[in-house]
Amino acid sequence: MSKSFLDILHNSKHLFDSFFESYTQTLFSPKTRITEACLYSLQAGGKRVRPIFVLNSFFDPNDLPKNVSSLKDHSIFLASFAVECIHTYSLIHDDLPAMDDDDTRRGKPTCHKQFDEATAILAGDTLNSLSFYLLSMMEPADGLLIRDMIRILHQGAGMTGMILGQMEDIEEEKNPSATNQEVKLRSIHEKKTGALIESSFLLGNRLRSDWKERETLLSRYAKEIGLLFQITDDILDVEGNLEELGKTPGKDAKAGKLTYPSLFGMDKAKTLRTESVDKAIDLATQLPSLKNEFFLGLPKYIAERKN
Template sequence: MSSSFLQILKTSKQLFDSFFESYTKKLFQPQTRITDACLYSLRAGGKRIRPIFVLNSFLNPEAVMRESGFHNHKPAYLAALAVECIHTYSLIHDDLPAMDNDDTRRGMPTCHIQFDEATAILAGDALNSISFYLLSLLEPTDPNAIRDSIQILHKGAGMNGMILGQMEDIEEEKNPSTSDQESRLCSIHEKKTGALIEASFLLGNRLRPDWLERESVISSYAKEIGLLFQITDDILDVEGNLEELGKTPGKDAKAGKLTYPSLYGLETAKKLRDESVTKAISLVSELPSLNNEFFLGLPKYIAERKK
């Protein structure tokens, strides 16, 4: 992994975290049990990978490294925070007893363990709502960008995106498919994991003046990154440990979930992961504005991650 890519990643996270800390002080007021639960989950570590996707789809790597604060590009940071709120809400609900019933997230007690189940449900609801409120504040120069951004996030996180993927995952766990498992697996993860990742890339891109000429390649690349992310997650659930993952490993196998290792075997899953890396890199190599260290380095970083 190149040191320049890792520096872009580190700087992007620092920029987002700086905005996050300053903005959420105003956003989550007045302080209540719900705001405490929201902030507990939002601040529970995490790589901030989806906000990083937003920022780097908007700014070129050189601009990221020159960035001294968020004031000149506030719409991109608002969109990044919207994505992080949606993602965190999904994790809170995913950990609930009715869903994955997990006690640990990012190495800390899950929201319903730290507070209680009802508070966790309401905190997730609040974060979902806040996400779309944040997009209403974008104030871009393009008058259609707010409408398009709301539609992008809804498509990625809504009833035909991430939520449908979660529903299909639950249905598959309860009534495992006996035929066309490959198609079923792809459908679940394109929606459950990939849809919000694609939305993150598209949101940042939509705020650029040249968004339309990049949109098709960004979309294809993001879909491949979503697939790569899920294959790697499935492999880590088999090979990872609690200390590195920050969540309980081996739960997929115990629950009998349909995953890439369970369907293809671990070695073939790793080959599919490596093929996905190659495909993602080839996609962005075709467009000069995307042929940069962030987009070229990201697939390898995801494939090599340990958590």
């Protein structure tokens, strides 16, 4: 992994965390049981991958600010925070007994274990609605901006995106497909994992003045990153351990879930992962404004991650 990519990754996370820490002081006040549950999950040590996607789809590598206070307009950070709220809500709900039924997330007790099931459901609901409130707080450059941002986030997180993917995953687990399993697998993960990742890239891009020129190629790149992310997740569920993953490994196989290793075998799954890395890097070289260390280094970073 190149030092310049890792520097961008580190600086992006630092920027987001700085905004997050300052903004949450007033956002989650006064202190209640529900705000405690929200903050418990938001502060549980995530990698902030999706907010980082938002930031780096807006800033060119050399324009990444050194600190949040240097920017008068915080719209890009509000969009980043909105995505992190959606992602965190999805994890809270995924871990519930009615869904994936997990006791550990990011190396800590899941929200419903730390608090209780009802509180976890309400914390997820709170973060879902909060994400769209954060977008409403942006200062629009034109009358269509907030509408477009809400539409992009809804497409990634809503009934045609992440939620539909989760529903398809549950249905497949209960009634496994006898045919077209590869098509079904791709459909599930394009929505369940890939849709919110694509939205993350497109939200940051929409705040740029040249967003229309980049949108189509960036969407293709984001879809490939989403696929790569899921293939890697499936492999890690087989080969990872609790300490590295921060969550219970081997749950997919026990639940009989349709995954890349279960459908293709581990060797083929790893081959597909390598092919996905190559496709994403190729896409990153096709548009000058994307030809930078972040977009070029991201595919290998995702493929080589341990959690």
